[in-house]
Amino acid sequence: MxxxxxxxxxxxxxxxxxxxxxxxxxxxxxxxxxxxxxxxxxxxxxxxxxxxxxxxxxxxxxxxxxHQARPVEPPPKPKAPTRPATSPVSARPHRADDHGHHEPPVSLREWLSGIGIPQAQPFVPDAWQVDALARLADTDVVVSVPTGSGKTYVAIEATKRAMQENRTVIYTSPLKALSNTKFTEFSRLFGPGQVGILTGDRREHAQAPLLIMTTEILRNLLYDAAGGEIDVRLDTLGLVIMDESQYLADPERGVVWEETLIFCPSQARLLLLSASIGNPQDIADWLTAIRPNPCALIRHTKRSVPLRAGYLHPNEKLTPLFRTAGIPYGQPHLLHPEAKRLFAEYVEETGASRSR
Ligand SMILES: Nc1ncnc2c1ncn2[C@@H]1O[C@H](COP(=O)(O)OP(=O)(O)OP(=O)(O)O)[C@@H](O)[C@H]1O
Ligand SMILES: [Mg+2]
CATH class of the missing domain: 1.10.720 (Transcription Termination Factor Rho, Rna-binding Domain; Chain A, Domain 1)
Known part of the structure; x- marks a missing residue:
């Protein structure tokens, strides 16, 4: 275009x-x-x-x-309803709800459709993945895309590139458990000798070219370097990947991310990955301001894997939570009429509103 x-x-x-x-x-x-x-x-x-x-x-x-008037499955032939309270969602008459919406709510069948194992297809990187890798050649990059979009692919390809240039790569995560998972995943991919892990609990292959660590450990390494105790790995550092970088906003631990970014050697590229930074442009602008290289933002909000929100009533009845199959963007208040009815039933049965 x-x-x-x-x-x-x-x-x-x-x-x-x-x-x-x-x-x-x-x-x-x-x-x-x-x-x-x-x-x-x-x-x-x-x-x-x-x-x-x-x-x-x-x-x-x-x-x-x-999109608004989704096709619905034809309503089942009218039968004498024995228990209207549990009649199928799609059989309910369509009426304007409290918000004046006339479009029919999604049926349970539509809401569940498409779940399963997709057919295997050749891997083709998405445009944003190609873009992120291209930008990383010249700049730091903040990637802000929905969960399940494929941020790991960008991290892996960028790591391969840096390792080919004999540069050290540090991959940080906020959790020991995630660090352990990535250690296993990357050891399988790059070979066990190529990957090390440094967390509060584990220290293995500490001189490997790809090091997985918690952000706190990297911050401490950078502190030591600032104090003159240069760590050999920092001399050759080519890439720092910070997964789940929304922790920058964490009231308690955010300062660790902030200090890590501030102290990160200027010759290393930064790759920040997150699905939930609210103001990624501000972060990219801040990094541009504090580091010698500009920082590019790669951002989109289209989900490759739509999230579905459902409501499971204690009576085991499952219904979509919202009127649409996916979580409605910007309209979280449009509850599905069946979910509303089940809420009301629950309040009536348990006296939940009285106890509040
Ligand atoms: N271009 C692509 N086409 C199809 N599938 C892809 C593509 N890129 C990645 N995937 C697949 O998408 C799935 C999710 O990828 P990944 O775990 O990297 O997501 P993520 O963005 O890191 O999500 P999260 O925010 O949960 O950490 C993986 O199975 C991965 O193989
Ligand atoms: Mg991920």
């Missing part, structure tokens, strides 16, 4: 959609009119064009009549 085409497409969208697209990309976007908002979005797209285009496509898709 050319910039002109993108501009035309943005101008055709309602302002509410543009504001949703601007979230996390443009600060105080609610103060802008439509024209200004489109200009700001085009400016922001210079940072991460594929991410903006994919988010825009997802929002347009979400607003399309096809």
């Amino acid at each position: 050319t910039t002109h085409e993108l501009e035309q497409l943005l101008m055709q969208q309602p302002v509410s959609l543009l504001h949703r697209l601007a979230r996390g990309r443009i600060s105080r976007h609610f103060r802008s009119g439509k024209r200004k908002l489109v200009d700001l979005l085009l400016q922001a797209s210079a940072e991460n064009r594929p991410g903006l285009e994919s988010d825009l496509a997802a929002l347009i898709e979400e607003q399309s009549p096809r």
